[in-house]
Amino acid sequence: MPAVTTSTAPRPTACPGLARIVAALDGGICRIKLPCGELSAEQACALADAAGRYASGVVDVTNRANLQLRGVRSGDESALTQALIDAGLGPDGRSDASGSTDQTAQSSQSATSLAADDVRNVMVSPAAGRDPQASIDTTPLAHDILERLRTDTRLHALSAKFALLLDGGERLAMLDHPHDIWLAAMPSAHAEAPLFAFGLAGCPPVAGDGAASCDVTRATLAAVEPQHAGMLVAALLHTFLDLAEPDMTRMRDLLGVRSVDELMRHVESRIDFPLVCHESIRAWRRAPADASLRLGAHRQRTDDLYHVGGQAPLGRLNAASLRGLAALARELGNATLRMTPWQSVLLPDVPSRHVTAAIDALSALGLACRSGDPLTRLIACTGSTGCAKGLADTKADAMQLALRLPAGVDVHLSGCPRSCAAAHCAPHTLLAVAPGRYDLYQRDALPLQSGFGCCVARHMTIDEAAAHLSRQPWSPIDA
Template identity: 60%
Template structure:
């Protein structure tokens, strides 16, 4: 198996504040029982902290030396690992479980299709093929059902997005592309082709095999393959491996996905059945302690076992909340310390672990983010990164503060959050948090483009 420094459930890696264990959640879901199991495990085996990642997983920090095996065993017992017998389980089966769906999959009235079953089929394909041990743990897929609440700005190695086959009919196809995001605006690259929903899992399997067939050892992501092979060559290879019909015409190439609305991750919003709602909130800087996890588990259990779903905005949704319980659920989230309103500036600040937890970080980004949030203008969305690796954000944020020394940051701005190269245009260097806040509040500073409308 290819060596990796990426944490996983079965591979705990060291950090400044202890070991890191990354728990990949199938479709971002967490049952009440699983939330309680994690809370117990991090109290006994770690430092009591769980961070929600930008791919809707959980990262358990501060794992104590000598407690690694017991932690992993507890998590596996709770059903938080790959499917299959535990005695034959390998780290690769955990590494490849990188399939992101909308937090409202199966619940969103605007969705064209429920992606839940298709996502499960893709996960089964991925973790049952041992050849996929050669994949980077960062190799990821997006499965988009057309929901209004969707993260469309994280580049994925393979993306698949539901589209209407015919404007006047309900037929659905899945458009797909490589090394990017579903197209929203005219300037974005269009889909390569489309397939029937019944062929999506098999197509994903063929695309991953094609990557492994054509990639050189130094190629870890699909963008590396596209740098040396044409799209036509890649698609021809896919066709040679499967009998799936790849539909290609001008209407598919011109197709653009409707913009998403990230604000729906906060507060209460009706689900497709109109009788229930999903209710969402954001823990401070995406971090939860064991008490928060236990409180969320109790909320889920008290609402007929509603499901907890992590979001790629580092928040939490509770699905299937009866209309009569919405107000009480929002109040309970507030008591647990989750922000449920977009007016709260902490919903617009992202920060990595910072120097308190990571030796590579040049600043205490978590503490600085709290200070910045207290004076953040209403229009600003900011990412604080302790080093150029940008661990906390999978896409380029509208504004980035890149640490250069303790308490000092370079300020970057971009009009295209979907461009993952660099941080944008540097506006100023070596700013304190107060100076950065002053610039962000300055009237002459250009406003950012909302990611969903990019």
């Protein structure tokens, strides 16, 4: 076995968390991680109350199907964290019900619990367990992995950015976000249940994607039987901690200095079950997904039940709209909400007789439920009103662009090169260079094209960008 490092100190991070309130121009930011993107109606109301009492009332849906509170007031950080823990939004999903009065024991339990919060980065389809196209329900595996992350204190040394994807083959799935570890259900010719193919530092390969054939970040390494998937993930996580230097936060960092073969030998030394690895697995491609299924009503696996979804404008809700969503979930669904990695919201388990009412109610709350709405094709970061690095008011500029956005065009507005709002590569990016001014980038079919793509126009106003987006064909200009 290769030499290992033994440090269990958490890797430094500037990411917001449940107790780590990060300062911004508009106040503190608190991030709430939702297991499988799920939020109960009761939790939604508690979150809305906390957002109004301790923060600005602004609630952002993130591109990992979590939530962020903005404008947390100085001095209210601890009270906010406690309110969220009391609402069951901490790593153990509940407040302390032990009744213990031992202050030292409670403090130790709280520290362990909050350390576990950072590593709860397991993403599934918002329709997991309900999508009729899925090969397997990934939610039991997701909760098994989340429990391992909570209880195995060595795993608390992972970075707050270290992320996992569990793909059950759903038609509604985000497949473009790179993950440190991904598992995807694939058919098996030798068993009734599908296998889980897996890879590192990338995304599952997709049929028809030219990048999949030459991009190492979309390579399938091997597969495992479903009953071994949780143990495989544990072995992969411990292998990363065994081999990674303390300053390495992501799997791609480790792969920069260690080969995939070396990592896999180390993984195999930690498991007592076989990995399935042959040419048909390496050649496997997942069926394409359809992000438009997050909008409107779509039948679930169970007869007469639908999930109904709407896009929050630029991913932003407020305390009132969150309470309204909670009321809808109670009245028309199963009293839960599902956040999505497109920064939208699903109401699951809506009976067919309530579908029209659900769409009308979501629209009344300001959510876009139809793919023709320009707001379903725009992403924008917080921008200069909330971030010191932002060079333009991207939220306001995106709303202006929505009035002129050509049909079928998807655009990402970023206030700086960090691209906080989009984990995937958008077809078009407007990168702020000054207030109200942007460079326009386009991504083309080049499989290994990096960053935002190719710059096609510079220092444009929003109106100029809208006009340019309406013109075809694209013609990159000289810098």
